[in-house]
Amino acid sequence: MNRYRRRRIVNRVMELIATVAALVAVAVLAIVVLSVAKRGAGAISWDFFTKPQALFGQPGGGIANAIVGTVLLVLMAGAMALPVGVLTAIYLTEFAARRVAVPIQVVIDVLAGLPTIVIGIFVYALLVIGHTQSGLAGAFALAIIMLPLIARATQEVLLLVPSTLREASLALGVRRWRTVLGVILPSSVGGILTGTVLAVARAAGETAPLLFTSSIFANTVQTDVTKPLPNIPVLIFTYSEQPDPALHEQAWAAALVLMAFVLVASLAAKALLARSRRKLVG
Amino acid sequence: MSAVPTSSPLQARRHRLRGRLGDLALHGLTLAAAFACLVLVGAIVWKILELAGEAFDRFGLAFITGRTWDPVKHVFGALPFIYGTAVTSLVALVLATPLAIAIGLYLSELAPRGVRGIVGSLVELLAAIPSVVLGLWGILVLGPFLAHHVEPWLHSTLGFIPLFGDPQQTGQGLFTAAVILTIMIVPIVASISRELFLGVPRDLEEGALALGATRWEMVRGVILPATRSGVAAAVILGLGRALGEAIAVTQVIGGGTRIGWSLFPPADTLASKIASSYQGAGSGLEISSLMYLAAILLVLGLIANLVAQVIVRRFDPLRGARS
Numbered sequence: 001m002n003r004y005r006r007r008r009i010v011n012r013v014m015e016l017i018a019t020v021a022a023l024v025a026v027a028v029l030a031i032v033v034l035s036v037a038k039r040g041a042g043a044i045s046w047d048f049f050t051k052p053q054a055l056f057g058q059p060g061g062g063i064a065n066a067i068v069g070t071v072l073l074v075l076m077a078g079a080m081a082l083p084v085g086v087l088t089a090i091y092l093t094e095f096a097a098r099r100v101a102v103p104i105q106v107v108i109d110v111l112a113g114l115p116t117i118v119i120g121i122f123v124y125a126l127l128v129i130g131h132t133q134s135g136l137a138g139a140f141a142l143a144i145i146m147l148p149l150i151a152r153a154t155q156e157v158l159l160l161v162p163s164t165l166r167e168a169s170l171a172l173g174v175r176r177w178r179t180v181l182g183v184i185l186p187s188s189v190g191g192i193l194t195g196t197v198l199a200v201a202r203a204a205g206e207t208a209p210l211l212f213t214s215s216i217f218a219n220t221v222q223t224d225v226t227k228p229l230p231n232i233p234v235l236i237f238t239y240s241e242q243p244d245p246a247l248h249e250q251a252w253a254a255a256l257v258l259m260a261f262v263l264v265a266s267l268a269a270k271a272l273l274a275r276s277r278r279k280l281v282g
Numbered sequence: 283m284s285a286v287p288t289s290s291p292l293q294a295r296r297h298r299l300r301g302r303l304g305d306l307a308l309h310g311l312t313l314a315a316a317f318a319c320l321v322l323v324g325a326i327v328w329k330i331l332e333l334a335g336e337a338f339d340r341f342g343l344a345f346i347t348g349r350t351w352d353p354v355k356h357v358f359g360a361l362p363f364i365y366g367t368a369v370t371s372l373v374a375l376v377l378a379t380p381l382a383i384a385i386g387l388y389l390s391e392l393a394p395r396g397v398r399g400i401v402g403s404l405v406e407l408l409a410a411i412p413s414v415v416l417g418l419w420g421i422l423v424l425g426p427f428l429a430h431h432v433e434p435w436l437h438s439t440l441g442f443i444p445l446f447g448d449p450q451q452t453g454q455g456l457f458t459a460a461v462i463l464t465i466m467i468v469p470i471v472a473s474i475s476r477e478l479f480l481g482v483p484r485d486l487e488e489g490a491l492a493l494g495a496t497r498w499e500m501v502r503g504v505i506l507p508a509t510r511s512g513v514a515a516a517v518i519l520g521l522g523r524a525l526g527e528a529i530a531v532t533q534v535i536g537g538g539t540r541i542g543w544s545l546f547p548p549a550d551t552l553a554s555k556i557a558s559s560y561q562g563a564g565s566g567l568e569i570s571s572l573m574y575l576a577a578i579l580l581v582l583g584l585i586a587n588l589v590a591q592v593i594v595r596r597f598d599p600l601r602g603a604r605s
Contacts, residue, residue, distance in 0.1 A: 007496050007499065008496060010496070010498060011496035011497055011498040011499070014497075014498040014501070015392055015497065015498070017384055018384045018385070018387045018388040018391075018392055019388055019392060020384075021380075021381050021384035021385045021388060022384070022385045022388040022389065022393070022401055022405070024381065025381070025385055025404070025405050025408060025468060025469065025472070026401060026404050026405070028408065028465055029404055029405075029407060029408045029411075032408075032411060032415075032416065032419050032465075033411075035419060035423050036415060036418075036419060039422075083315070084315045084318055084319070085315075087311055087312045087314075087315030087316075088312065088315045088316045088318075088319055090308075090312045091309075091312030091313055091315060091316040092316065094312070095309050095312055095313070096316070102595075104316050104319065104320065106588075106591055107319055107320050107323050108319055109587065109591055110323060110584065110587050110588070110591075111319065111322065111323055113519065113522050113523075113583060113586070113587035113590075114323075114326065114526070114580070114583055114584075114587075115525065115526020115527070115528065115553060115579055115580070115583050116526065116528065117526065117528035117553050117556055117557055117576070117579070118326065118330065118526065118576055118579060118580050118583065119326065121330060121333075121556070121573065121576050122325070122326040122329050122330060125329045125330070125332075125333050125573075126325070126329060144322065147319065147322075148319075151319070175301040175302075175304055175305055176305050176308070177301075177304040177305045177307065177308035177309075178301075178304065180308060181308070201410065202410070204412075205411075205412025205413070205414065205415070206412070206413075207412070207413065207414040207528075207529040208413075208528040208529050208553075208557060211528075211529075211557055211560050212560055215560070233412065233414045233529075236414045236415065236418055237414050237417075237529060237532075237533070240414075240417065240418045240421055240422070240533055241533070248422060251418055252418070255414070255415040255418050255419075258412055258414075258415060259411060259412065259415050262410055262411070262412055263407055263410060263411070266406075266407065266410040267403070267407070270403065270406070
């Protein structure tokens with residue numbers, strides 16, 4: 001009887017620990033989000049979104065230049081990574097023999113796990129040394145980060161396409177390439193798009209790859225991609241290293257904007273992904 | 283493919299040819315994309331090693347054990363940064379592993395249906411917070427909190443252990459960096475563990491319960507043994523992430539080359555040293571030495587990654603590591 005009670009108590013304690021652990025994770029998320037919101041909300045105004053950074057040491061100013069730059073960087077990166085990622089995924093699921101697919105899969109997973117600062121240094125070595133920092137170099141670095149994410153997301157939806165659909169098309173005498181382009185891709189386009197949005201959300205917040213490729217920028221709105229593009233993550237990083245409380249306030253507000261974008265984009269993408277997956281699986 | 287033309291043999295042949303060309307083109311195009319991924323990884327490794335060449339020629343492998351980093355005297359060594367990387371990552375792993383496994387168990391076994399999805403997505407959102415935002419919070423909120431409340435308490439109660447030395451005033455140091463890294467890797471390890479726990483066959487779980495095991499005994503006797511290697515792989519993936527994180531760590535670690543027992547003083551990791559020296563580096567030798575640090579980081583990251591993948595693939599050969 002005693003032994004039975006002890007077992008029940010141990011069970012209770014363990015259940016309690018697991019519940020508390022989950023609560024701690026949710027609480028940390030809440031604390032981070034709320035403290036960024038509380039400190040950042042004060043500096044957010046119309047001017048904050050429409051004016052570029054103030055000159056050094058002067059009050060006021062906004063982050064318009066960084067917002068424009070981040071949008072440009074992420075769009076260019078997406079345009080570079082999307083075709084390569086999707087084509088790689090098609091190769092892996094539709095064409096490759098297992099013997100070939102496994103090593104490529106390993107390499108893509110390795111790419112996903114590489115420290116982002118190493119990717120930044122690689123692009124620095126490839127495109128910046130001997131030239132200057134540029135938006136293109138920054139976008140290329142972000143594209144390398146997005147590539148494995150898009151490839152993996154695409155692969156997952158392609159694998160979900162029922163093989164009956166594939167076989168039906170082939171049985172009708174449709175060529176493989178038309179099956180892929182006309183049957184398989186259209187039924188997985190939703191999943192590919194949401195995977196891309198997730199990758200964009202991830203890339204928008206990356207700082208390390210931009211540190212070496214697009215960090216020394218002007219405080220005016222810049223749309224010339226051969227020059228370094230101002231961007232929100234590097235702005236937050238530089239402001240956070242300064243002792244000036246006014247800059248800290250701007251950093252908090254910029255962090256709030258960035259975080260809101262990233263969280264909303266990931267939430268929306270995940271909701272869509274769950275829906276399109278349900279549609280495919282039936 | 284519209285109506286199949288059967289009228290003229292010439293048309294039919296042209297049609298077949300086009301089909302074969304289309305297959306060939308798509309196959310070739312996708313193969314080229316996949317090949318580009320291989321080339322990319324190769325180029326990354328090659329470029330970093332090439333840039334590290336000058337420092338490697340000068341210092342050789344002694345660079346790894348060198349304790350000085352002096353741009354004025356042109357003497358560079360990586361040991362303080364390897365120490366910083368090892369300490370922050372290990373402390374983060376020690377803190378994160380039990381927490382993440384507990385969260386995984388809660389999400390897979392305990393949480394009521396309605397709560398499960400919500401808590402699960404909240405944990406995943408934690409992983410989506412950009413590291414620079416987490417670092418900003420770390421430097422201005424978490425650091426001071428740890429310095430004024432947690433570190434003095436650890437020092438006064440556990441101060442006999444040399445790990446818990448004198449607390450710092452600024453809150454910038456190894457310990458703060460480790461806590462930030464913990465926050466970053468818990469959601470990664472927790473979501474992989476949840477998937478693994480959910481994958482354990484129901485029959486086994488119900489069998490254990492039917493034999494009279496309590497839920498915890500079922501977890502300890504069935505779920506954990508069945509998923510042990512997968513969880514290990516998840517933890518190693520988390521380690522890889524912790525090793526390579528540059529930005530958030532740079533913001534909260536303070537910088538320095540001290541090597542000692544205490545967890546509280548400022549230091550640098552491999553990644554944070556590279557990130558914080560990005561503008562200041564003067565001589566070619568200093569830049570090359572930074573690249574040598576990046577090469578060490580690359581090797582460590584590759585090892586962590588490949589080990590995790592080998593473990594994962596051993597029992598799920600079709601799909602690779604998920605994150």
